[in-house]
Amino acid sequence: MENTKTWFSEWFNTRYYHILYKNRNNDEAKVFMQNLVSFLKLPKDNSILDLACGKGRHSIFLNTLGYPVIGADLSKNSIDYANQFANSTLKFIVQDMRKPFAIKVDAVFNMFTSFGYFDDDNDDIKVLQNIEACLNKNGVAVLDYMNVNKVIKNLVNTEVITRDEIEFRIKRHVTDGFITKEIDLTENNEELHFQERVKAIDLEKFRHYTKQANLKIKHIFGDYHLSDFDIENSDRLILILTK
Known part of the structure; x- marks a missing residue:
């Protein structure tokens, strides 16, 4: 853990972060969520942890699809905002992803390059170990990262x-x-x-990380329509992980 204030604890907790990224494509995000739950064949009673949820836009949408969702984020300001949308099947918590989760879920979604913030590779591996530990027996995790090569x-x-x-x-x-x-x-x-600052993690480094966390890469996609991953041309690197 860093002893000084980190760039992400400062930047994500400001209103400027949300102003700069206010034009993010919500329709594209919803299509991605729908494509994911359809591909994964997630039953509607399966619980989802939206890890690094920000103000909760994806948690809220997944909940409207019928899933019980917990949104977790380090930013207290973001969680305070998201809590206005909480209900009996939609909860929000302040959580550093490097710390173990006090919950068990059927799926973990880590969306839109909300990973790779830490100087020490062991912290990134710790995040994946925490994901593995909070998944139920047949659970699945989705890690959506940028394609650093492109x-x-x-x-x-x-x-x-x-x-x-x-x-x-x-x-x-x-x-x-x-x-x-x-x-x-x-x-x-x-x-x-x-x-x-986001770490330039390519597929081979992710293979190393996931192995250290006892997670298996089951599928690799290159965009939000779940097309095949192409190291030169894909916009995203989307990993489907299992225990």
């Missing part, structure tokens, strides 16, 4: 994005095995700086 090849070094009249000045680079995004903005004459 991302690095097509990296946009500098970009300016305007949301809600806030100008986000973004620089990207690959340093020490991390794809890093430096985010600068100015509001009320105050200069603010944030960072995102």
Whole structure:
């Protein structure tokens, strides 16, 4: 565990994070969720842990499909927001994914590159070990990651994005095995700086990680329509894992 404040505990807990990514495609996310539960043939009484759920948009949608869902995230601000949608079959908890879960579920969904935040590989492996430990006997986990090969090849070094009249000045680079995004903005004459750092984990490294966590890779997909994975051209690296 880090002794100092981490980039993710700071950045994900700000309103600026949610402003910058407010235009994420919800329809695409819903199609992905529907494709997943259909492919996995998840019975409607199967419980799902939405790990790193943010404000809960995917937890809420999965719950509308009839599944009991627990959404977990490190950001207290995000969980406080999500709790307004809680009901008898939809719960939200504040949880560091490196700590063991006090629950058992039939499926764990870790969506939209919500992994690979930690400097130490052992922390990433610990997350997978925690996932394995909280799965019921015939449970399944879904890990949706970026295809780092394509991302690095097509990296946009500098970009300016305007949301809600806030100008986000973004620089990207690959340093020490991390794809890093430096985010600068100015509001009320105050200069603010944030960072995102996500580990460049390719398929072979994931094979090593999952082996250490006693998880098996059953299927590999390359996009939200569950097409075959292509190391050069796929947008995503989606792993279906079992115990």
